[in-house]
Amino acid sequence: MQLKRTYLFILGLILLSSFTSIHSNTASIKLLTSQTDYIVGTNVVLEFSTTDAVQPMLYCSNSYGSTLISPTLENKKLRYQIPANIYKKVGVVNWSLIYKSNTLSGVFHMVPKPEVATMETYIGPPSIEAGGKDYTMLVIIPTDSLDNPVPKNTTVNAKHQFLASEEVDNIVTNNLIAFKNIYSKKESGRMLISSECLNINSKEFTINVMPAVPVDFEISAHRPHNYADGNQVTTFSTTIIKDKQDNVVSDGTFVIFYITNKSGNILKTSGTTLDGIATAKIIHPDYGDNWSIKAT
Numbered sequence: 001m002q003l004k005r006t007y008l009f010i011l012g013l014i015l016l017s018s019f020t021s022i023h024s025n026t027a028s029i030k031l032l033t034s035q036t037d038y039i040v041g042t043n044v045v046l047e048f049s050t051t052d053a054v055q056p057m058l059y060c061s062n063s064y065g066s067t068l069i070s071p072t073l074e075n076k077k078l079r080y081q082i083p084a085n086i087y088k089k090v091g092v093v094n095w096s097l098i099y100k101s102n103t104l105s106g107v108f109h110m111v112p113k114p115e116v117a118t119m120e121t122y123i124g125p126p127s128i129e130a131g132g133k134d135y136t137m138l139v140i141i142p143t144d145s146l147d148n149p150v151p152k153n154t155t156v157n158a159k160h161q162f163l164a165s166e167e168v169d170n171i172v173t174n175n176l177i178a179f180k181n182i183y184s185k186k187e188s189g190r191m192l193i194s195s196e197c198l199n200i201n202s203k204e205f206t207i208n209v210m211p212a213v214p215v216d217f218e219i220s221a222h223r224p225h226n227y228a229d230g231n232q233v234t235t236f237s238t239t240i241i242k243d244k245q246d247n248v249v250s251d252g253t254f255v256i257f258y259i260t261n262k263s264g265n266i267l268k269t270s271g272t273t274l275d276g277i278a279t280a281k282i283i284h285p286d287y288g289d290n291w292s293i294k295a296t
Helices: 002-026
Strands: 029-031 037-039 045-050 058-062 065-069 072-074 077-081 091-099 102-111 118-124 127-129 135-143 155-162 165-172 178-183 189-197 205-210 219-222 233-238 254-260 266-274 277-283 292-295
Touching: 029 102, 118 189, 118 205, 135 155, 135 189, 155 178, 165 178, 178 189, 219 292, 233 266, 233 292, 254 277
Parallel strands: 037 102, 127 205
Antiparallel strands: 029 045, 045 077, 058 065, 058 091, 072 077, 091 102, 118 135, 135 178, 155 165, 155 189, 189 205, 219 233, 233 277, 254 266, 254 292, 266 277
């Protein structure tokens, strides 16, 4: 009986010693750094207090990858220097410190710099139709000196000039970009577009606002005489071709003239516009005929 009590007493001391050791390990490392937000590019150091001379490794991960960091021990403080490939990228950084049964974890945020170094700008299509329904899209990606996107809701000024009018629209960044649909006017012409963010300007782009689909026009024929000599030339001309917004079609617009004779055969000639008027020529037949002419 006495031997059994001695055995139980020794077993109790062992369990108590184990519990004390676990409790001691759990309380031996404590996070000292309270800051959780850092400007991207800022040097980041996590500090922990310790009662032991142990130096466990710190596990860090962000959207670009994961790494293990070795500490330096000084005055019972563990200092973990976050590598540049983590603190130079915007995003959330998760960290974990595991030593025996002691587990510490947390997050800190790398926030964008409030500055712009470059402006990536895209626009298209380069040609749109006049009339106010067609549009081109301007997409701006402002980035800082470390190629990180600027903070959400950063204001970008989209500027465009058309004929005598100038307009500035304030848009904001969201999901890394800012964009604007720029609609055509009723008139045709050239539109100049640029953008500005935090005093940094993009390059200027040119958008051609082209006339819309032409409306109906008239055709006339001019000839030296009306003889079927197979030698003289008849010249077909159109009136000034315009779209429904009264814009004259672009120079070089291709026009095809279709000539149907009294036998039902179709002849064809073509020309291009100059100042909205298209002309084309065709030789007289060598026999008497009647022509019906249309153009597209």
